[in-house]
Amino acid sequence: VKRALLTGASGFIGAHAPAALLARGFEVHAVGRGEPLLGVHWHRADLHDSVDLLARVQPTHVLHLAWFVDHGLFWNSLENLRWLATSVRMLGELRGARAVFAGTCAEYDWSESGRRHESSSRLAPATLYGVSKDALRRTGEAVTRDFAWGRLFFPYGPGEPAQRLVPTVARGVLAGRPVPCSSGTQVRDYIHAADAAGAFVALLDSDVTGAVNIGSGEAVSVGELAMAVARAAGDTSLVRLGELPDRAAEPEEIVADVTRLRDEVGFAPTLTLTEGVADTVAWWREQ
């Protein structure tokens, strides 16, 4: 039996993971703050106090998505240290289980341009969040050979914090309000949260080790994304690109080389950007 322990099951990405795990035949144990899910052994707990769950559940697979991700705050919050410490303790409790932990594209050197490749692109995290994730990956790779690291790019989807771009545009346009934006020329790699979860689960269910980019592989400008959201919400004229100043030192291009994810893990996103944005706007319509 494949028994998965999932952390962050109440989170933005993690909420989509149980379905993906069940579809691949995993017995699913989830740790989270939210409400129990059908078909899942639900451990309602604060992970910081519950690392011993690994000894009790004895998973064959561990998918660790939980982290502190409060909008804006997470980049340099000391909460990163608490999550790093707890995650390191989890590494000590694996007992041979295969582990996939969530990393971030913020491990890469954002002052460079071009597609990011897991082994040939330079790593130079510039935030405590990125440094903590980088430190965790280095430690995980030294603890066990059966360790993979999903380096997540830019997820969007239902339930995203309301201050972020997609919710801001979706809610503004749905309410008929103009939405001032910056110029939006920076290029990112966006992936729907359900596809991000699917990619993590596919990685967990593979024997691929080391860092694997989790992205769509598609280069989309911030402005294009805003316009796609506005289109799905019914009115592109309300998006006012260039009305807000650009932030200093925004990196130009952060896009994943997804060769490993596609060819080694065998995962491809199920949703196009248009479909994913439509799904997200539909969710906001119902809030």
Place this chain on the structure above:
Amino acid sequence: VKRALLTGASGFIGAHAPAALLARGFEVHAVGRGEPLLGVHWHRADLHDSVDLLARVQPTHVLHLAWFVDHGLFWNSLENLRWLATSVRMLGELRGARAVFAGTCAEYDWSESGRRHESSSRLAPATLYGVSKDALRRTGEAVTRDFAWGRLFFPYGPGEPAQRLVPTVARGVLAGRPVPCSSGTQVRDYIHAADAAGAFVALLDSDVTGAVNIGSGEAVSVGELAMAVARAAGDTSLVRLGELPDRAAEPEEIVADVTRLRDEVGFAPTLTLTEGVADTVAWWREQ
């Protein structure tokens, strides 16, 4: 007032730190398992359960030497993860205190030769111990600017675990037994534990940041060290170099460039190898 919180005060290096701290005018709070010391605020505690000591003591300076160092076991023990987690939690409790944490020459790439320089030598820890220390340093440097990292080379001195080279030779020769050794051609940087503690404390009392090698800067072969110990114990003829096979993949040369320690921190060892070895053998004579 300069108030230092010292961890590992019962340890091999740490035992020498209180005197060095007191000599530099620090009010000293120490955490350790051993017996209280005169002139020191002694907190007898397991550090893993006592990270909140930082909030209670409110040190201006933190010297963190504690780690799992059981002879032979520490290189790849999962205890490294527990110490990494606890140390990361300490980073979250500094509240602006200056911090010096203990690193290791095992962060360097041991497959290379030549003197190790803090910024120009390649880092490539090959053990969980080295990786955990490396991860801690990266995290510490991202948390606070007032952070220094003492990269300790090869300490020896009173109280060293009995299975290690210096105690083995000292006890053997003092007992009149022959001591079979390997060829002993590998070159290391040895520093007396009291000088190592003195260097850490000097670093703590300076405003130097980043990694600083803690060594003597002297290249001494393992065989030379064994002979020096035997000489201090009264009979060099009992040391049988080459009677034991050399371990595979022993690195040839691990010696510190001590420019930063000497010129920036302003520290020089107080003991020559001959003096340090004499002190150590005298200690074994009394056991």
